[in-house]
Amino acid sequence: MTQSAHTHHPLELESLLRPWIEKLGAALEALQADRPDDLAEARAAYTDWFAARFPAPDGVTYEEDHADGVPVTRVRPGETVPGRTLLYLHGGGYLAGAPRGYRGLVGRYARRLRAEAVIPDYRLAPDARYPAAIDDNLRAYAALLKEGHDADSIVFSGDSAGGAMAVALMVAARDAGLPLPAAAVAISPWANLEHTGASIATKAETDPLCTPEALRLMALSYLGGNPLDSPLASPVFADVGGLPPVMIQIGEREIMLSDAVRLAEHLADAGVRVTLEAWPGMPHVWHLFSEDLKDADAALDSAVAFLDARLSCA
Numbered sequence: 001m002t003q004s005a006h007t008h009h010p011l012e013l014e015s016l017l018r019p020w021i022e023k024l025g026a027a028l029e030a031l032q033a034d035r036p037d038d039l040a041e042a043r044a045a046y047t048d049w050f051a052a053r054f055p056a057p058d059g060v061t062y063e064e065d066h067a068d069g070v071p072v073t074r075v076r077p078g079e080t081v082p083g084r085t086l087l088y089l090h091g092g093g094y095l096a097g098a099p100r101g102y103r104g105l106v107g108r109y110a111r112r113l114r115a116e117a118v119i120p121d122y123r124l125a126p127d128a129r130y131p132a133a134i135d136d137n138l139r140a141y142a143a144l145l146k147e148g149h150d151a152d153s154i155v156f157s158g159d160s161a162g163g164a165m166a167v168a169l170m171v172a173a174r175d176a177g178l179p180l181p182a183a184a185v186a187i188s189p190w191a192n193l194e195h196t197g198a199s200i201a202t203k204a205e206t207d208p209l210c211t212p213e214a215l216r217l218m219a220l221s222y223l224g225g226n227p228l229d230s231p232l233a234s235p236v237f238a239d240v241g242g243l244p245p246v247m248i249q250i251g252e253r254e255i256m257l258s259d260a261v262r263l264a265e266h267l268a269d270a271g272v273r274v275t276l277e278a279w280p281g282m283p284h285v286w287h288l289f290s291e292d293l294k295d296a297d298a299a300l301d302s303a304v305a306f307l308d309a310r311l312s313c314a
Helices: 013-032 036-053 099-113 132-146 161-175 212-223 257-269 294-312
Strands: 060-067 070-077 085-089 116-120 154-159 183-187 246-251 274-279
Touching: 013 036, 013 212, 036 099, 060 099, 060 132, 070 099, 070 132, 085 099, 085 132, 085 161, 099 116, 099 154, 099 294, 116 132, 132 161, 154 161, 154 294, 161 183, 161 246, 161 257, 183 294, 246 257, 246 294, 257 274, 274 294
Parallel strands: 085 116, 085 154, 154 183, 183 246, 246 274
Antiparallel strands: 060 070, 070 116
16 A cells, blocks of 8 residues: 655544534534525535635646536646546535535545546435436536547546445446446445444444434435435445446444445455455545545555556556
8 A cells, every 4th residue: 555655743533524524514404404595505615614624736727617517627637647537426425515625635636646537516415316416427427428538548436425426326327338437436435325234333433424313314315215225326235247346445433334345245246346445543535634644645545556557457
């Protein structure tokens, strides 16, 4: 595993995560109270905090665009391997999140991978319920192919809900008859909306960000009456046969840990090449704190090495 060259001192994870918890909590409160205006305001505050806390790195440009009607942000590092594209699916529990808040993480990711990146601004629940997010991301992927991008030069990645979608989107693409990308990295994937993994209980006291109650509320909001085991929402139940290689990275403190391991086992049982990394002491999507935490830099470097190897042999 590549170690970060940064020498930043370790920071308390809880202090790093506290503003994130507060912003997401405000969105959940507005959702529970059925206050659409307050939810819109909370979403904006959530993205504003992400954009300020994880600013765009130097030497990377960003362009607001559309891909077959889906709003996207195109991320262009200064140095790229021609044709390489990272399709990044942001997290936020299908309730919050936007490309503007992910310029920092995706900019650093794309710069390391020497690839252009595309971040779809997919529709959010409860305004647009399952499978709207998958539908939007599938349209964005199909649009990249229509633009002339070679599927073998495209990779998927995402975090949390986006981590699960990185796998589910490949299932949807396969079923739609589209060529599949070279590989995918699922970061802290929210892979089972039934929340039946043992860590939902055993890690409830150690996970500083996610709670079972919050996850259930977001799952019900997104699914809108669809079953919790809907395959494109909970890829541990999907037919994953024939998918390209997948890396799963999960933090040891996460309540999603057991279901991420289950996803890895499910992929392996279907004959998919899978790499599982469980990172001791790490919380949900610790990658966001690259340049503050050595383990965040190292995890991002490991993800890039995995994708780079798949792209280099395509």
